[in-house]
Amino acid sequence: xTIYDVAARAGVSIKSVSRVLNNEPNVSPSLRAKxxxxxxxxxxxxxxxxxxxxxxxxxxxxxxxxxxxTIEHWKSGRGSDYLGRLEFGALMExxxxxxxxxxxxxxxxxxxxxxxxxxLLNSIRPEGVILTPPNSDNAMVMDVLDAAGTPYARIGxxxxxxxxxxxxxxxxxxxxxxxxxLIALGHDRIGFVTGPIAYGASxxxxxxxxxAMAEAGLEVQANWVVEGDFTFRSGTVxxxxxxxxxxEITAVFASNDDTALGVLHxxxxxxxxxxxxxxxxxxDDSPGAGFSTPDLTTIRQPVAEMAAAAAQRLIPxxxxxxxxxxxxxxxxxxxxxxxxxxxxxxx
Amino acid sequence: xTIYDVAARAGVSIKSVSRVLNNEPNVSPSLRAKxxxxxxxxxxxxxxxxxxxxxxxxxxxxxxxxxxxTIEHWKSGRGSDYLGRLEFGALMExxxxxxxxxxxxxxxxxxxxxxxxxxLLNSIRPEGVILTPPNSDNAMVMDVLDAAGTPYARIGxxxxxxxxxxxxxxxxxxxxxxxxxLIALGHDRIGFVTGPIAYGASxxxxxxxxxAMAEAGLEVQANWVVEGDFTFRSGTVxxxxxxxxxxEITAVFASNDDTALGVLHxxxxxxxxxxxxxxxxxxDDSPGAGFSTPDLTTIRQPVAEMAAAAAQRLIPxxxxxxxxxxxxxxxxxxxxxxxxxxxxxxx
DNA sequence: CTGAAAGCGCTAACAG
DNA sequence: CTGTTAGCGCTTTCAG
Numbered sequence: 001x002t003i004y005d006v007a008a009r010a011g012v013s014i015k016s017v018s019r020v021l022n023n024e025p026n027v028s029p030s031l032r033a034k035x036x037x038x039x040x041x042x043x044x045x046x047x048x049x050x051x052x053x054x055x056x057x058x059x060x061x062x063x064x065x066x067x068x069x070t071i072e073h074w075k076s077g078r079g080s081d082y083l084g085r086l087e088f089g090a091l092m093e094x095x096x097x098x099x100x101x102x103x104x105x106x107x108x109x110x111x112x113x114x115x116x117x118x119x120l121l122n123s124i125r126p127e128g129v130i131l132t133p134p135n136s137d138n139a140m141v142m143d144v145l146d147a148a149g150t151p152y153a154r155i156g157x158x159x160x161x162x163x164x165x166x167x168x169x170x171x172x173x174x175x176x177x178x179x180x181x182l183i184a185l186g187h188d189r190i191g192f193v194t195g196p197i198a199y200g201a202s203x204x205x206x207x208x209x210x211x212a213m214a215e216a217g218l219e220v221q222a223n224w225v226v227e228g229d230f231t232f233r234s235g236t237v238x239x240x241x242x243x244x245x246x247x248e249i250t251a252v253f254a255s256n257d258d259t260a261l262g263v264l265h266x267x268x269x270x271x272x273x274x275x276x277x278x279x280x281x282x283x284d285d286s287p288g289a290g291f292s293t294p295d296l297t298t299i300r301q302p303v304a305e306m307a308a309a310a311a312q313r314l315i316p317x318x319x320x321x322x323x324x325x326x327x328x329x330x331x332x333x334x335x336x337x338x339x340x341x342x343x344x345x346x347x
Numbered sequence: 348x349t350i351y352d353v354a355a356r357a358g359v360s361i362k363s364v365s366r367v368l369n370n371e372p373n374v375s376p377s378l379r380a381k382x383x384x385x386x387x388x389x390x391x392x393x394x395x396x397x398x399x400x401x402x403x404x405x406x407x408x409x410x411x412x413x414x415x416x417t418i419e420h421w422k423s424g425r426g427s428d429y430l431g432r433l434e435f436g437a438l439m440e441x442x443x444x445x446x447x448x449x450x451x452x453x454x455x456x457x458x459x460x461x462x463x464x465x466x467l468l469n470s471i472r473p474e475g476v477i478l479t480p481p482n483s484d485n486a487m488v489m490d491v492l493d494a495a496g497t498p499y500a501r502i503g504x505x506x507x508x509x510x511x512x513x514x515x516x517x518x519x520x521x522x523x524x525x526x527x528x529l530i531a532l533g534h535d536r537i538g539f540v541t542g543p544i545a546y547g548a549s550x551x552x553x554x555x556x557x558x559a560m561a562e563a564g565l566e567v568q569a570n571w572v573v574e575g576d577f578t579f580r581s582g583t584v585x586x587x588x589x590x591x592x593x594x595e596i597t598a599v600f601a602s603n604d605d606t607a608l609g610v611l612h613x614x615x616x617x618x619x620x621x622x623x624x625x626x627x628x629x630x631d632d633s634p635g636a637g638f639s640t641p642d643l644t645t646i647r648q649p650v651a652e653m654a655a656a657a658a659q660r661l662i663p664x665x666x667x668x669x670x671x672x673x674x675x676x677x678x679x680x681x682x683x684x685x686x687x688x689x690x691x692x693x694x
Numbered sequence: 695c696t697g698a699a700a701g702c703g704c705t706a707a708c709a710g
Numbered sequence: 711c712t713g714t715t716a717g718c719g720c721t722t723t724c725a726g
Contacts, residue, residue: 002718013697014719015697015698016696018720019695019696022721027695027696028695028696045466048396049396049472052395053701053718053721056720058396067435070431070435074651079427079431079634082428082431083430083434084421088414088417091451100449102449103448105435105438115390119390122348123392123393123394125394287426287638291639292638293639351703360712362714363712365706366712369705373711373712393703397703397705398703400703401717402718403704696725699722699725700724701721704717706716707714708715708716710714
């Protein structure tokens with residue numbers, strides 16, 4: 001089943017078939033019709049490798065996944081369906097224009113990452129590459145990609161926003177919205193548990209909390225903000241400290257779900273009932289968030305949408321359809337998932 | 348960067364380079380050395396498409412993922428890192444021999460699934476295909492694959508074990524082991540919550556429970572076994588029924604984690620403390636299992652190992668290394684994850 | 695608007 | 711043991 005079969009059936013030259021299949025100009029309607037009939041009735045699909053070899057696009061998008069992170073998630077049992085959602089989002093776009101997704105593992109601290117990556121690009125020649133964290137911020141990876149002239153999209157980058165296509169969510173705004181959600185429920189004394197301050201994510205989420213408080217004209221007391229480190233344990237400790245130092249608090253917003261789960265645990269130990277006595281909110285919608293008692297109000301990262309945006313920028317035929325500057329940073333809308341851990345302020 | 352560059356640098360013909368790269372026989376050590384030096388110093392890697400087009404292997408394994416199931420998991424928030432673990436397992440094998448993984452979405456109830464799949468095979472020509480549930484048991488998919496002569500591996504098949512390479516875990520045995528685990532903890536009156544009896548998985552897990560009870564000389568009372576349907580809610584209901592009909596029970600083994608989580612919930616409502624008053628065990632190691640209070644003792648499906656086994660069977664150079672019959676059904680070892688929800692029988 | 699010829703980078707078949 | 715010559719199925723010149 002080759003282009004010759006289609007050409008023979010349509011009674012035209014292979015070049016004409018090629019023209020129709022590529023939507024090239026200067027094709028008479030009748031020729032187009034003949035070719036299309038022949039192609040569909042034969043169930044014909046062009047060979048990816050022949051196309052790629054002949055100089056057309058490879059129709060391939062590579063997703064670079066970090067090996068260590070995958071192993072870690074997997075061992076810790078904290079794995080989410082991040083990759084599944086990412087691939088799904090990218091595939092829904094890619095399949096429309098007959099592009100394909102290749103998944104590759106990267107050891108982000110391998111000694112010959114550079115060589116491996118170059119060899120990979122030389123071997124599969126993807127049209128574009130999707131970088132997932134932590135490789136979204138790996139300068140060497142980006143250098144190699146730049147050198148090869150391969151476009152890339154970075155999911156959730158932390159810095160150097162002028163490189164590649166940056167696709168992200170607005171964490172600061174999401175944190176602001178979550179805080180506003182608590183305020184709307186009547187809370188006006190809201191505690192906050194940060195992540196490690198070295199992380200940009202921690203700082204953005206804290207800023208969002210402060211934004212919302214300021215917007216509502218609420219003054220944040222110094223002892224309402226407690227430092228955590230994104231772990232369950234730090235949430236439990238933070239809850240105890242908050243209870244002691246700021247018993248007036250009626251809601252706690254933690255910088256991620258693990259921490260929020262820890263807060264939940266700490267609250268239970270202190271005899272506080274959630275959400276009757278205390279509302280608790282998290283961030284990330286990690287796998288545990290839907291299963292705690294009560295289940296956790298949190299922010300969901302729109303991973304599939306981010307991947308879709310990435311694909312749209314990397315795949316030329318989709319890229320052309322984009323409104324606005326295709327190189328601009330993309331901010332994808334997130335979701336606030338209201339569950340049982342937040343409720344109206346007790347009075 | 349082509350084979351000509353390498354040949355030029357090594358001062359040999361392109362065929363010699365090809366020979367070395369393909370580990371063909373009849374190559375003098377000196378020639379091999381020259382070529383290898385040239386190739387590595389140039390960071391050369393053969394073009395996938397050229398190889399594939401020239402008739403060598405495409406070095407490609409396709410993973411067929413069900414679109415509906417992905418969407419459903421994603422929407423329900425019950426998504427696990429199944430796909431991530433699967434791909435990781437397959438990739439760890441594939442990368443050793445420079446094979447690549449392509450992910451494709453399949454609508455298992457699409458009207459033109461057959462045509463789409465044929466076109467896909469024609470277009471990418473994978474060496475082998477990995478079928479994930481529910482497509483592991485899709486006869487039409489297997490028919491197309493057979494017709495195309497493309498080998499395929501089925502992850503967790505339910506029937507027709509003579510088709511493709513079947514890679515699975517021994518659910519009956521796992522259920523037997525979990526039951527034996529409870530018995531070893533001193534429990535001798537153990538309740539069981541089934542899944543929908545129409546499912547093979549439900550029947551296998553129930554059989555395993557009965558095996559272990561019989562082995563230990565314990566007679567299963569009729570009212571110890573309650574039918575559930577794999578949902579949280581059915582677990583809660585089952586717990587209530589068990590408590591009423593068989594209060595002598597000191598442990599409950601549920602056919603999956605959602606159900607076990609429901610049992611946990613039901614026990615709490617009945618004032619039973621887990622594991623002090625009652626031990627609870629699940630099956631699957633779903634994302635929620637590690638986050639419940641107490642966290643759930645369960646069986647982990649060895650998804651990565653299953654994918655690795657699949658890859659080994661589909662990738663010829665790995666296949667040759669296999670001991671034993673490469674076509675035989677593969678049973679991969681599972682894990683019993685003992686967490687806090689099971690403990691010694693109260694007395 | 696359409697077609698013939700050349701060649702992408704590799705492997706296979708066939709010499710030497 | 712090594713090299714030469716044809717393609718694989720397409721797209722890209724370049725001619726009509």
